[in-house]
Amino acid sequence: MTQLDLIDRKIVAALMEDATLPIAQIADRVGLSQTPCWKRIQKLEAMGVLTGRVALADPGKLGFGLSVFVGIEAADHSAEWRDSFMAAIDSLPEVMEAYRMAGEMDYLLRVSVPDMAAFDDFYRRLTNALPIKNVTSHFSMERLRFTTAYPVNTRDR
Incomplete structure (x- = not known):
């Protein structure tokens, strides 16, 4: 299991809730400025924690x-x-x-x-x-x- 700190977990939770959130809103939610937040998202993608961003549809x-x-x-x-x-x-x-x-x-x-x-x-x-x-x-x-x-x-x- 990948060990994530509190900020990483908050970023992942925010993106799972709504992947269309602007970086500025995610950064505000987790207490970071935009650039460090974006770098963490990229790191989470590179680590394979975030595997994709999709739209959910009503079957x-x-x-x-x-x-x-x-x-x-x-x-x-x-x-x-x-x-x-x-x-x-x-x-x-x-x-x-x-x-x-x-x-x-x-x-x-x-x-x-x-x-x-x-x-x-x-x-x-x-x-x-x-x-x-x-x-x-x-x-x-x-x-x-x-x-x-x-x-x-x-x-x-």
Whole structure:
């Protein structure tokens, strides 16, 4: 884990809340002048703490009203299968997130599609791409909470 001081943590928290904030506002929030604040942001980017700045979009307003959590049980655990699996999910733009898991399932995907017909198409393309032992799909009825901001401690320790 990268050790960040209080000012770095405050900068990261401010940017996770709103990456469009002007440097002047961020600097004011963290108690720095603009140039040192900008240099810290550049350092945080170079260290890989800040990995990008994006706009968040409402999936429903973009036509992606169905979120599905797909559990995958691998057909085998060889390097070849894993490589094929990575290639398959890289070719499926509906996969928003993918995790290798411990426990009952080997992989968990978060998939966004417009509707059930689109999910059925996704499912067919996924299962045609490689052998899978088991696929379990869980359909989200409502998104109750969503954030991309980690709960960074912005108090002096």
